[in-house]
Amino acid sequence: MKYLWVMIVAASGVALGQDVYVGYVSDSGCALARASGGRYTPTNPDCARRCIKEGKSIVLISPEKKVVFRIDNPAALRTQIGNKVQVYGASTGTHRLHVEKVVFLEKTNPECERPPLKE
Numbered sequence: 001m002k003y004l005w006v007m008i009v010a011a012s013g014v015a016l017g018q019d020v021y022v023g024y025v026s027d028s029g030c031a032l033a034r035a036s037g038g039r040y041t042p043t044n045p046d047c048a049r050r051c052i053k054e055g056k057s058i059v060l061i062s063p064e065k066k067v068v069f070r071i072d073n074p075a076a077l078r079t080q081i082g083n084k085v086q087v088y089g090a091s092t093g094t095h096r097l098h099v100e101k102v103v104f105l106e107k108t109n110p111e112c113e114r115p116p117l118k119e
Contacts, residue, residue, distance in 0.1 A: 018100055021069065021087045023062040024108060025080040027051035031061050031068045040066055042108040045082025052081065060087060060097065072098040083107055 024042035029051045034041060040063040052058060058074035058081065071077055072092050076099040077085070088101040 018088050018090055021060060021062055021089065021097070022064060022084070022105065023060045023069075023087070024084055025077045025082065026059055026061050026068075027056040027081075028059045028068070028070070029056040031059050035061070035066075035068045038066075040068070042084065042110045043082065044110055045108070048081050060085075067095055069095050069097045072096060076102060080104060082109070 023040075025048075026043035027048040030043045030047060034043075040061050042061065058071050058077050060069040060071060060077065062069060077087075080102060084105040084107075086103040086105055087097065087099050088103075089097040089099045092098050
C-alpha cells in the first residue's frame, strides 16, 4: 500500500517538498513597486517583457500570499510573462522559488499601473 501511495504522488508531478502557488508572471520592477503599495495585481505583458529585456528579473506575484517571489530558474516562466499560472516548486529562501512545473491558467492584459514620472 505504501508503494502505491508513492507511485500516485510521483505520477501527479508533485514531489514531496514541493508547494503550489497561483499567481501572475511579471517583472521585478513593476511587481515590487505595486506590492510596496499593497497591490498584488498582474502587469501588462508588453511592459513586463520590456522591463525584463532591460534587466529586471522574472517574478511570480502571489495575490493569495501577498508576496512577490524571485525565481531561481527564470527560463521556466519566460513564455508565461503576463499570464496567470499555477506553479509547482520549492522554496529556496525567503520569497524565493525554484520552479519545477508550470500550468497556464489564463491570459491577462491589464493596463500598465506604473506611476507617472515626476518632472
